[in-house]
Amino acid sequence: ATPTALMVGTGRGAQLGILIKGPEVLETTRRVDTVVLDKTGTVTTGRMELRDVVAAEGEDEDEVLRLAGALEHASEHPIARAIAAGAAERTGALPAVERFENAAGLGVRGVVEGREVAVGRERLLAESALELPPGLAGARAAAEAEGRTAVAVAWDGKVRGLLAVADAVKDTSAEAITRLRALGLTPVLLTGDNRAVAESVAREVGIDSSGGRVIAEVMPQDKVDVVKRLQDEGRSVAMVGDGVNDAAALAQADLGLAMGTGTDAAIEAGDLTLVRGDLRAAADAIRLARKTLSTIK
Ligand code: ADP
Numbered sequence: 001a002t003p004t005a006l007m008v009g010t011g012r013g014a015q016l017g018i019l020i021k022g023p024e025v026l027e028t029t030r031r032v033d034t035v036v037l038d039k040t041g042t043v044t045t046g047r048m049e050l051r052d053v054v055a056a057e058g059e060d061e062d063e064v065l066r067l068a069g070a071l072e073h074a075s076e077h078p079i080a081r082a083i084a085a086g087a088a089e090r091t092g093a094l095p096a097v098e099r100f101e102n103a104a105g106l107g108v109r110g111v112v113e114g115r116e117v118a119v120g121r122e123r124l125l126a127e128s129a130l131e132l133p134p135g136l137a138g139a140r141a142a143a144e145a146e147g148r149t150a151v152a153v154a155w156d157g158k159v160r161g162l163l164a165v166a167d168a169v170k171d172t173s174a175e176a177i178t179r180l181r182a183l184g185l186t187p188v189l190l191t192g193d194n195r196a197v198a199e200s201v202a203r204e205v206g207i208d209s210s211g212g213r214v215i216a217e218v219m220p221q222d223k224v225d226v227v228k229r230l231q232d233e234g235r236s237v238a239m240v241g242d243g244v245n246d247a248a249a250l251a252q253a254d255l256g257l258a259m260g261t262g263t264d265a266a267i268e269a270g271d272l273t274l275v276r277g278d279l280r281a282a283a284d285a286i287r288l289a290r291k292t293l294s295t296i297k
């Protein structure tokens, strides 16, 4: 009866938009007690839009946006796409980039129209001994309180402005968290993004009110260590992610669930694929796998 039960399980799984890599995955679903959720692209849509453009004193908003947009045009990051699209829309054709460097989890740097431009979080600026002027620090706090991700724009040794982007929480995410909680899993929101933004998203989907945790400002290469640390605490960890920078964490997790809408690297690293990118399928997958197991036993 075992092979039949498995087929039923995976057949129903396919209907629900869940692809399971192998039967050994099922057993793990029984143990998992913690679910780590990547924020961008997993809990949120990952389709960011430019929301605020703020110039430092004496600077011009359009110029801040134009140079930042030109540089971000060379990056694939969701934040970069939002800024490049917003810039092209508002300021027209963007100048070419003469040199470009991506600092993963921090931002981008390069040369545009002969100027040394940097766009990214404060840690990137700090590497060049730059900091936000007080006026922009206030604008950043206001943007982050609304769940927006703020990045600074600097060139030639001075911070010139601030751009805020935001994506929407998927309308299925809150229900997904409720279902995961009902299965006995503690949710943990994990992101490289700012703490204020992460907490705003956690509030919106009910992670904070349900005894969950928020782990923010984590560098891409350190996500795997967060999973290890939770495992060291004796937890059995399911991880849901979509990005290249989630792949190692997905592989480290006891159960890796990849968003089918995400990158190939994530899908390859996961044990399960949620084809439609609907987080509710994570709960469906665990519930279905547990049920399939009890049918076999
Ligand atoms: P996440 O974990 O949410 O997927 P990342 O690790 O990719 O986020 O990025 C972390 C942070 O680094 C971003 O919130 C942003 O502040 C900064 N950052 C990364 N890439 C860029 C970029 N291309 N332009 C500006 N800022 C960036």
Ligand code: MG
Pocket (backbone or CB within 6 Å): 038, 039, 040, 041, 042, 241, 242, 243, 246
């Ligand atoms: Mg992501």
